[in-house]
Amino acid sequence: MAQSFKIVKAPNVDVSVFETFTVARGELITPKDERKISEDELFKKMKTAIVTEFEAKGYRFVDDSSAQLIVSYVTGSFKLTNSENLGPLGETPASTAADVDQSRSWSRDFRESLLEIQVSDLRSSKELWKTSGTILIDSSDTKLIDSSVYKALKKFPKRKKKVNNEP
Structure with a gap:
């Protein structure tokens, strides 16, 4: 269902010190038809899947501009075709002399989907953390979306709790 996700972090920034987040409407880049x-x-x-994952990591969701982090996404799906010419014989034995010079080829049609989730500082609009990978997300299946977001955010750091230095 999902392959590994590549993570990009801003250097010298610890996102685990932030407390609140909001979710922005992302972009769906699948062709409309x-x-x-x-x-x-x-x-x-x-939004539901992202809020669930962030709250499980100790962050608090706020639905306004008082949030410290803004989480957005880009997702889409495209039809692709793979094909390859296997050359003479195409790894298949020739049954007649006429088959010896015949080239063999194959092709397959498939869909490739992507999911990218970006976490930015709402005040500065600086991107702090991003993950991207290929998945199957153009479905309306809620479990598929939940599991894809879970996999994408698996390595997002848990929020650090403030330590009271009481005597």
């Missing part, structure tokens, strides 16, 4: 889910429905499901 190939979409299986509306942008509004995707936003609702992505």
Whole structure:
């Protein structure tokens, strides 16, 4: 369902010291005629999944501009075709002399989907943390979206609790 996600962090920034976050409407880049889910429905499901994962890591969701972090996403799906010419015989024995010079080839059609989640400082708009990977997310299946967001945010740091230095 999901491959590994690549993570990019801003140097010398510890995102675990932030407390609050909000979720911005992301971008769905699947061609309109190939979409299986509306942008509004995707936003609702992505927001729910992102809030669940961030709250499990100790961050607090606020739905306004008082948030310290803003989380957004880009997702989409595209049809691709792989093909390859295997050359003469194409790894298949020739049954007649006429088959010896015949080239063999193959092709397959498939969908490739991507998910990128960005975490930025809301005040400065500086990107602090980003993850991206290929997945299957153009479905309206809530469990698929939840598991993809879980996998994408698995390595996002847990929030550091403030330590009271009481005597």
